Amino acid sequence: MFGVTILGNNSALPVFDRHPTAQIVTLNDQLLLIDCGEGTQMQLSQYKIRRSKINHIFISHLHGDHYFGLPGLINSYGLMSREADLHIYAPSALQQILNLQFEAANTKLPFTLHFHSLPAEGIIVEEDKFSVTCFPVQHRIDCWGFLIKEKNKPRKIDKNKITQYNIPVTAFDKIKMGEDIITNEGETIKNELLTLPGKTPKSYAYCADTLYQENIASHFQNATMVYHETTYLKDLEERAALRFHSTTVQAGKIAKLANCEKLLIGHFSSKYEKLDEFLIETKEVFANTQLAIEGVTFLV
Template sequence: MKFEILILGNSSATPMYDRHPTAQVLNFNEQLFLIDCGEGTQMQLHKYGVKSNKINHIFISHLHGDHYLGLVGLVSSMNLHGRRSDLHLYGPKPLKEILDLQLLHSDTRLQFNLIFHPTNNEETEVIFSNKTIKITSFPLKHRVPTTGFRFDEGKRANVLIIDKVKSLEVPLVFYNVLKAGMDCTDIDGTVYRAEELTLPGPPSRSYAFCSDTRAFESYVTAIHGVDLLYHESTFLHEFVDRAIETCHSTCLEAAQVANQVGAKKLLLGHYSARYKDLSPLLLEAKSEFVNSELSFEGNWYKI
């Protein structure tokens, strides 16, 4: 089952050096989720071959422009392209007012339902859940109300013991039922027991997105044990005073968080415009957390 993240933008504040403001697409078994929507997001979607009308859920972390100014254009284009299916939008409560005002004064009449879900920057909440994935928001520490998002895969299907299944000539129609952990009985009364014919499935996977934030204790529990952690790493640690002033994190601090929560991998992003060469940021993070990697626009990262 596919579970991967596409980086559309990883620059902080302003576009710079062909880096765009924050936006990501998470593909979970061909369900597409958009995380943040900075300026130029719809152009990045087009550039990397992602059809915007396949996105049914959009998550906005906070209301600084580099994280949401592409939203009005994207929603308007979805409408122009004939979208009819519901679009779910998750973000700070004032985002609804911003969108309503833009649509009102442009006389834009959406031909689809835009369903708004206000996020809570005071406590952790499950904001979406079905049989295959659970999405949780959690508070971050920034200059305006901000949340991160965690995506947890549901229980993965059991694995068939192929030799046993073939030797018993189990009907193909029973395969998925057995993998779901349920016994099957054929028309002759033969019982095929899931516990005898399957092994436990692979561990469930998880992804956490920590946009603009100071590194601090409160969100550690929310991202504990995550497989892939995207954490803003705006500055090198020599500028930690600037990071504190602007409520951002350094690469070293992001790596310390990854260590603390037991993440399997750290993906760096939200780079300051002061850095054209990103290699020093990676070196700093790796000094604390070896399995660190720079995010690059256009790259898919498997979870």
């Protein structure tokens, strides 16, 4: 499973029961948290998400609506006697803020918190099954986008070829490991002849908050799904630019430029109660668009 669960889809001012930015990326049994607005720990409970499975937290930038829920989440991990290491990737000033908060509360965490300062070059997480890359987007303050990529999936045994070459079951493990097979007759059969390509690895890009900037698309060319902020509808393009935000149409253009399959839009301004228009406008530019509705999981 590779999916994105929305915990908060609103811009800075929480209204209409919409929360500030936070989302969970599920990669099989691992959860990644991207941004952590105020109330994220309550949203995790609300949607019954197992917070103990989160080992990596990514904070795009230090506007409060993207990280004010982080100190509370970390504290709660402490109270729940978490033992596993926790990795935080965020602009460096956050480390000082957290340290001051821990110091003021005389907090001793029962687990190790690894703070990784952004900016960082290229790949910031490298795991067996996925990697995370960070890239700059353009906002009023330093802000980062993230690209989560599955690694190449193993090739699958081709049953037809197994029959054709009369390969015994005992050799299957070797084939799965990518090895060539030597038959009883001493003939070498290349692994590629016995297998089919694995599933295409998928990828998910996250861009919020950001001004409309065509060159960011180069960082996630051909990503399966991209989340791009749409703080405003298209008629407020000027206001969006002034505030270093984007519109519906602009998000659609970025998804198109990056040649993505799917687009997820969010970070809606608190001036809008209804969101229908966001979907309509974005779809005019990029048909395969979905609204980032809280509590919903979108498959990458």
